[in-house]
Amino acid sequence: MTPLILALDFGGTKLAAALVAFGSRQWISQRRTLSPPNADANTDLEIMRSLIQDLLQGEKPAAIGVSFGGPVDATTGIVRLSHHVPGWENTPLSEILESEFGVPVSVDNDANIAALGEHRFGAGQGYESLLYITVSTGVGGGWILNGRPWRGAEGMAGEIGHVVVEPAGPLCLCGKRGCVERLASGPYIAASVQELLQQQPEQGQVLRSLVGNNPDLLTAQIVSQAASLGDDLALRVLERAGWALGVGIGNVANLINPQRFVLGGGVTKAGVCFWSVVQRVAHETALPEVNFEIVPAALGDDAPLWGAVALASIDFKYY
């Protein structure tokens, strides 16, 4: 019988689990639910246990892969913390699940997991070196080098969000100025637009009408929508976001010379203007001899689960 892989996704606000036969590209079954607003680590673990029981129906998987939305020590499977859910500090997640299910468990953070998923099943298939970048609430990244995850000496590799691209730029939460995340993440895009709307009452008419003149309702998604309708101010802020991401990507290309950059996350759906700026600036920033492609992620919402399958498969020695 083909062995089963169990994939789990602790996503901060969402929990998901899915079961797949090794080598298959179709879920046998999957379960999803929201993490309750006042959840802590124990609540999330309890909910996940019930999703798993519901999925397994008494069957036993051969391996478990886990995507966690926060910093993880992938070598020990210990969660460092969650930025969204309290109580996760130093939780030995892989040990807990291994003792409960009696099978090997691999855990990694969502960016590394998404990189693995895209490499194995998505836009990175056949590419032995790539950086996956998510541009969403934050900007993060995960490496594949020599066809394997590269996590860095202490698991901190991939932090393209905190590469400085504009040293005199605006202050980031991390304390530095002009980080990629400060210019390109969704919340900062919305905040920059809010600021400009206040300063320049003549501009951003499309934006203003989209939020019924209530700038508090602004999101990066609405900014994208306004840009696609030609709003001057929205276009300006998205162009700057694309520029920041492009400089970051071009610098990475010069440093590591990977074959591909795979871009996921809500902000990368901002449309053709955003993408064309990213592509142009990235190639301008890289040396002329440095070749690479920038492509959209292919796995969508299932990315963490498919990545968890890929991770479990490595551990399972079938990769």
Next chain:
Amino acid sequence: MTPLILALDFGGTKLAAALVAFGSRQWISQRRTLSPPNADANTDLEIMRSLIQDLLQGEKPAAIGVSFGGPVDATTGIVRLSHHVPGWENTPLSEILESEFGVPVSVDNDANIAALGEHRFGAGQGYESLLYITVSTGVGGGWILNGRPWRGAEGMAGEIGHVVVEPAGPLCLCGKRGCVERLASGPYIAASVQELLQQQPEQGQVLRSLVGNNPDLLTAQIVSQAASLGDDLALRVLERAGWALGVGIGNVANLINPQRFVLGGGVTKAGVCFWSVVQRVAHETALPEVNFEIVPAALGDDAPLWGAVALASIDFKYY
């Protein structure tokens, strides 16, 4: 009998060859000479052949490692070109030497070679991930990841010199603005000081006296000397160079999270002020959770030859 390793260094203006017993840290013998001013690839090859004959005295090495001062395809051993010596375009250097000596030959560019040398014999011993950076006429780098050279998809990895750290900064030869190399390489340090000396006749008195009021005599070395004597203008330019390198290093730390940065090349001898700026800015630029050390290279002038020994040893399967 212990096998012999032959190490060769085509350095652009210098040629060197050395012979060592496998596993030893002492040369059996070595030969050095200058490449004549009007040399081409054939002249350099002829001179190298005579150095080798002189060294070998009829003995046969078990492997040959070669450091080349210019872009090389390390997988095929084909030299792409030399920026200093004409006629090297697409020269199959490893094939030429293999057919002449009948032993395996490995070739790589000087930055990758220096990284390997420092990893095996110098300041990188025991560190499985490091970036070697040379700050000299240019700024280049070589990676060790997982204890092995990482050259990138097309051999272009390590170009920290062309990471942009000041997008609105001065124009670099590569066509971009504010590259690390544009702010931190020796010739650009000298050029920046020359410019400031013209603009600010009241400043740089120590500098002026060191060059007898002839700014054409300025070199990065003299700038360092003036800085160590407290010259305001020299200190300012070196501080900016250190800042650029520090931002580059901090960004690399966030992206790849290596254990060490090993710094070689003339400019890194600029003294304690330069080093303290590099250290401070690099750690300020990296996220607080990202740890690393920045240390001076240990191998000095013999770095390319020891690196060539390390490269030949890999090929030789004894590494």
